[in-house]
Amino acid sequence: MPAAAPTPKAVLHQRFGAKVRYTVEEVKEAVGGCPGLAPQTRSVYRCALELPGLSVATPGTFVRKKDAEQAAAQIALDKLGIQPIANIPSTPEEAWNELITRISGFFIDENFLSSTHPLVGHLSVTLRRTGDLIGRVPLSAIAACDVKVNTLCKVIDPKAEFDPLLILSLVYNAAKQSPGVSVSDSNFWIQSQKPYSPEAVDLALKRWSGTSDPVEVEAILVPCVLEDELKIVRINLRDNEHYMSYVAEKLTASDSSHVLVSRTIGKASSEIRLYFAAPDVHFVSDISKNVLACHGDGDINCQVNKRASYISGQTIYGDALLANIGYTRRDSELHTEDVNLCTYYRILLGKLPDGNCKMSRDAILAAELPSVYSRFSWKGLSPRDLLCSFCRNQRLSEPLFAVSRVSCDMLTSAVSSEERGAPAKSVENQFNDVRTDKENSDSFKCEVKICSRKQEILLEYSASDTWSKESDAIQNSALKVLIWFNNYFKQINTKRDKLYLSECTDGFKIHPNIFLQEFVMCLSVYGNTGCNDSGMCSAVGPFSMDTLKKHFESTTTLTHIEGPDSGVFPSHGSLTCISYTASFVMKDKAKKYLLESHNEFEFEIGTGAVGNQLESCVTQLSVNQSACFVAELPPRDLILAAASEFSHDLSNVSRESCFLEFSVKVLQVTEPLEDRMEKALFSPPLSKQRVEFAVQHINELHATTLPS
Known part of the structure; x- marks a missing residue:
């Protein structure tokens, strides 16, 4: 059963x-x-x-x-x-039969028109037409709207997860065998063979209202050629026409049936997708044979849009349009939202190891990925959630965390009975008797594995540190992995002759072949490595993993210092609350763009949670003092990600003609608890050093009892 x-x-x-x-x-x-x-x-x-x-x-x-x-x-x-x-077929043959049945059900079951399924939105527009065009929709709309169809395609051919063209091929071939539907032989249209009843049409039209007034939507054209700049495109939707017809015009596709659609990009609640014209291929109606074949002598791989493929995690061909248009279960009309350069660069930022850390704090220019984790001061998404988001955005499997319990009796590890004999053991027993109940004899360590979708391991991390709580072990290990990825991605953005990828360093074990295979598209987009072939980028050599200390800028020059000196200054380990603004200023003072501001922004001094210059500024001010400073210009991607509605204006500005100005005020300083200061300034903590010293001294004296 x-x-x-x-x-x-x-x-x-x-x-x-x-x-x-x-x-x-x-x-x-x-x-x-x-x-x-x-x-x-x-x-x-x-x-x-x-x-x-x-x-x-x-x-x-x-x-x-x-x-x-x-x-x-x-x-x-x-x-x-x-x-x-339980709903997923176990074999490609079962999935193929279910795919045929499901496609058929969309068109022969008139009750489907009364549902909230997004495909009904596409159908309702075409039901307003007359003649042969009534009820005719592009096949790609089925794949874009129905999760189950995509799942069945992945069972039939796992490569379909990464290739919308392959999904279109499978849907096209399945539709050819679906009863009750008609599929065009020359294009990729599908429609019901029988006309719908007037009652069913009325239900669909009542549920899905049309576009009565013209709507203009902004989108981004992502050229296939990497050297070409992104372009802002305006799509005018009008006259209750199917929106994919207008998209087809912008892509110079022959008609909307030749427009392919990617999966949603970015947040799961968004409808941002990439639209692109189908390359010149023909489909083979037999799942046992090659599904795609290229017409003529052209190589279809030459048409791959690397930038679009990288942000979507799927293979995109030719020029692509990044747009937020579509039908959803939430709305009864066409959902539209502008997509600008800021949207594009925020999607790119979300694929970086520190990107979601910046965006979860809504501080793209100010926030950085901290070098240490503590429950006391960590703000925004936790390291574990950040690592999971990073893996999802890179189309990797969820990280695997293996927590193990380690016996870490402090005295047993420092003074083993084998080395010190029975007298030392009696001293330990006396010390254990007076130990407080709050001390835990066990600690935890955590190992992390990062795997591909095929469950091939590409990175392993085994922590040498132990933690008193299981959650701390997980969060600290996740942070270490994030920092490793962050250093690696910064290396990609650095012009150098070799891209270093050491197989083993600082508790990390890297599997270079699998790793480079998973990040090949990333390397091709950020390819400032001097390597034309990604396979050449497996040179060995470590990069710095010194995460405990970051270079501290103490030379930030402050201007416009205001407010009396209260005598309360932020210090290492203190939790500091500030207000700040970050503005993009033209050197001729002609224009000033406010990019980022916070009325209250908290971070811990000394953890690298903000940029070096900002932290240097804050440590020079006391509570209720304010000042300004000119910061080093961040990369163009970050500026445009923070620019919001100014992104188009700033995209054409030369870096030499502008600067970034911060205005900062210190609002509150919370001094750290004594034990946190001790851990921050002394390694190992003074309490542990004192105990180890006492045990060592007792054993040197061969003491058998402790004085009362």
């Missing part, structure tokens, strides 16, 4: 645990009553669900609370692309 499929809530709980938050709202709904009596109401429910980086809500209401929660969970699963295992 087949196993019952887990509920959507169960699947989410299995993946995210306590991070899933449901908010159920009770709504009073009028029901039919008897004439002459007071109107009667009943309670119905709607549900909102929150996950890290995702918020969804049910479009309608439900009679039972649990139904509303399950509906919200299902929407979240669809957005995240997660399918319950």
